[in-house]
């Protein structure tokens with residue numbers, strides 16, 4: 001029998017058969033990836049959101065935001081997960097990591113205060129950022145269906161992508177501003 005494995009931030013990790021009910025959240029945190037937070041542990045708050053790849057045939061990979069507190073890690077056997085840590089890319093030795101565009105926008109627009117919800121928000125935001133039919137990065141962003149309105153940014157970002165993420169601090173406006181600025 002082939003041992004179960006999961007790829008986390010580009011690194012393959014074995015899944016211990018002795019722990020079939022371990023959640024993705026506990027699996028990640030046990031490996032020091034503590035950016036993924038536990039809030040409610042029942043799928044309500046989004047603090048534990050991570051990205052899971054849904055590779056397509058002859059089309060770009062679709063990244064889906066998943067509540068890591070609800071999914072047994074064994075259910076992701078053979079799949080690829082990216083956490084908030086994995087969104088940033090390592091800088092040159094001795095220099096800080098380079099933030100992902102969604103992290104950068106959240107930082108500069110004040111979308112993070114206590115920060116507890118932020119890793120989950122950036123993962124949900126990145127899933128929408130990479131949605132294949134939102135826009136082709138590096139090319140012109142299409143108008144969203146229905147045009148720009150309170151829930152759709154000029155960059156094609158659909159705010160419904162963040163409906164599963166809760167924040168107790170910011171009032172959401174700076175988060176919305178970050179979402180509508182990313183990739184614009």
Ligand code: FES
Pocket residue numbers: 037038039040041042043044045046047048049067068069070
């Ligand atoms: Fe997973 Fe709240 S901790 S949704």
Ligand code: FES
Pocket residue numbers: 111112113114115116117118166167168169170
């Ligand atoms: Fe504190 Fe969102 S920044 S919960």
